[in-house]
Amino acid sequence: MSNDYNLFEIWKDFYSQSSNIFDEKVMESFPSEGLGQILDMNLQVKKLMDETTERYLQFVNVPSRNDIANLSSQLVNVDAKVDSLEELLEENKGKQGNQGSFQRELTDLKKDMKSLDNKLNQILSLLKSSEATK
Numbered sequence: 001m002s003n004d005y006n007l008f009e010i011w012k013d014f015y016s017q018s019s020n021i022f023d024e025k026v027m028e029s030f031p032s033e034g035l036g037q038i039l040d041m042n043l044q045v046k047k048l049m050d051e052t053t054e055r056y057l058q059f060v061n062v063p064s065r066n067d068i069a070n071l072s073s074q075l076v077n078v079d080a081k082v083d084s085l086e087e088l089l090e091e092n093k094g095k096q097g098n099q100g101s102f103q104r105e106l107t108d109l110k111k112d113m114k115s116l117d118n119k120l121n122q123i124l125s126l127l128k129s130s131e132a133t134k
């Protein structure tokens with residue numbers, strides 16, 4: 001089975017057939033019924049051509065307009081996510097500066113608590129020694 005597609009011949013056949021059908025419909029009943037049928041036929045032909053073009057583009061591995069639009073949409077979404085991540089990183093950098101000072105304060109507080117604990121232990125040992133001597 002040969003897959004030789006001559007798009008010009010296909011278009012030429014389509015044009016001649018649709019032209020003949022159009023002429024027949026206009027000659028039969030030109031009023032609204034004929035125009036309605038012609039519009040319906042045009043819609044069906046457009047649908048057929050869109051599907052054929054989509055299949056052809058898929059066959060030759062070329063992206064269609066819809067594929068490119070979907071890719072563009074995905075790129076916009078990724079770009080928006082990257083922007084939000086950048087903002088989040090900037091916020092975290094600002095918070096890390098605050099965390100550094102918080103860590104220093106916490107370390108100083110721990111030192112003070114150890115100092116107070118040592119002083120309380122000294123006081124308790126002095127009290128115990130004074131009670132033992134009584």
